[in-house]
Amino acid sequence: MEETKRIMSGMRPTGRLHLGHYLGVISNWINLQNQYECYFSVADWHALTTNYDKTEQLKENVLNVVIDWLACGIDPNKATIFVQSTIPEIAELNIYLGMVTPQNWVERDPTLKDMAKILKNKEGQNSQIGFGLMGYPVLMSADIMAVNAHFVPVGIDQVAHVELTRDMVRRFNNIYKTDYFVEPKPLLNECKLICGIDGAKMGKSFNNDIKISDDEETTTKKIMQCITDRSRARKDDPGHPDKCEVAFKYWQIFGSDEDIKQVDTECRAGQRGCADCKRQLAQKINEHFKEIREKRKYYENHIDEVKQIFEEGTEKSRKVSKKILQDVRNIIGMY
Numbered sequence: 001m002e003e004t005k006r007i008m009s010g011m012r013p014t015g016r017l018h019l020g021h022y023l024g025v026i027s028n029w030i031n032l033q034n035q036y037e038c039y040f041s042v043a044d045w046h047a048l049t050t051n052y053d054k055t056e057q058l059k060e061n062v063l064n065v066v067i068d069w070l071a072c073g074i075d076p077n078k079a080t081i082f083v084q085s086t087i088p089e090i091a092e093l094n095i096y097l098g099m100v101t102p103q104n105w106v107e108r109d110p111t112l113k114d115m116a117k118i119l120k121n122k123e124g125q126n127s128q129i130g131f132g133l134m135g136y137p138v139l140m141s142a143d144i145m146a147v148n149a150h151f152v153p154v155g156i157d158q159v160a161h162v163e164l165t166r167d168m169v170r171r172f173n174n175i176y177k178t179d180y181f182v183e184p185k186p187l188l189n190e191c192k193l194i195c196g197i198d199g200a201k202m203g204k205s206f207n208n209d210i211k212i213s214d215d216e217e218t219t220t221k222k223i224m225q226c227i228t229d230r231s232r233a234r235k236d237d238p239g240h241p242d243k244c245e246v247a248f249k250y251w252q253i254f255g256s257d258e259d260i261k262q263v264d265t266e267c268r269a270g271q272r273g274c275a276d277c278k279r280q281l282a283q284k285i286n287e288h289f290k291e292i293r294e295k296r297k298y299y300e301n302h303i304d305e306v307k308q309i310f311e312e313g314t315e316k317s318r319k320v321s322k323k324i325l326q327d328v329r330n331i332i333g334m335y
């Protein structure tokens with residue numbers, strides 16, 4: 001029998017997750033967990049690469065990420081959830097990979113360049129790029145290779161990192177004359193990209209996100225702020241859904257085909273005011289997240305259960321990585 005393919009992915013614990021995470025990554029993971037052996041990591045070392053001097057909330061953030069995942073439907077009976085920093089084998093692999101990684105490979109990493117730019121613009125942050133941040137893509141490769149994953153489901157912004165991991169695997173196998181590591185393939189979500197309420201990329205630091213954990217009132221408030229067809233002054237002016245930069249796009253994600261058609265027709269005919277339209281949209285979104293938010297509340301009140309889930313996941317994941325690191329030590333020729 002063919003072995004089950006392994007999936008590995010991760011997220012940095014930077015706070016509560018938003019709808020971009022949900023639609024762009026988590027929904028993909030939820031589908032994959034039914035077919036594959038899945039490992040999902042809370043990448044707290046990766047969070048340290050830029051926030052090493054702000055660790056007060058790190059533990060809480062780790063918990064919140066796991067709670068968001070569980071609430072959304074990541075099932076610990078199907079997928080293995082773990083915390084990166086509790087698996088020392090990943091750090092060991094990171095060392096070996098660092099040895100075989102040419103410096104210019106990490107320097108040309110586009111995502112890293114963006115992160116460095118953001119870091120430079122941040123107030124009060126030391127604008128120096130740390131050795132740890134330089135090693136970001138190597139550490140990510142260590143994550144992926146520590147379970148020898150076949151596929152890595154990520155958002156589009158992380159694909160370059162996975163490509164680098166493929167280079168790294170090839171180089172490692174070449175240098176040590178082995179075919180031990182598989183070249184992992186990025187898996188892009190076919191799901192729609194969601195923009196923030198201002199029309200830009202949704203992101204926590206842009207203050208334009210809707211959180212999975214937002215309550216209904218907050219969600220509605222945010223939706224009421226989102227941009228519509230700017231050329232429209234009065235509610236009986238004919239509208240242009242294609243120029244409605246945020247609200248109609250959200251309808252296309254959260255509405256049924258019928259909803260979308262109705263909104264489109266009524267908007268064009270000037271039979272639909274933007275405020276009413278957005279109020280309805282907020283309702284739709286709140287309906288969509290009702291169960292998820294209830295589940296979230298449950299886990300918030302059962303933190304011990306949450307901890308147990310990732311502790312068990314860590315144990316499982318570590319077993320796999322231990323075996324791989326034993327093999328790696330042999331392959332390289334360590335004592």
Ligand code: TRP
Nearest residue numbers: 008009010011012043046140143
């Ligand atoms: N760098 C990823 C992000 O910021 C998170 C991550 C860490 C990851 N390790 C990973 C993703 C391994 C996929 C595989 O979103």
Ligand code: SF4
Nearest residue numbers: 229244247267274277
């Ligand atoms: Fe957008 Fe709805 Fe206003 Fe039309 S009515 S412009 S779809 S918010």
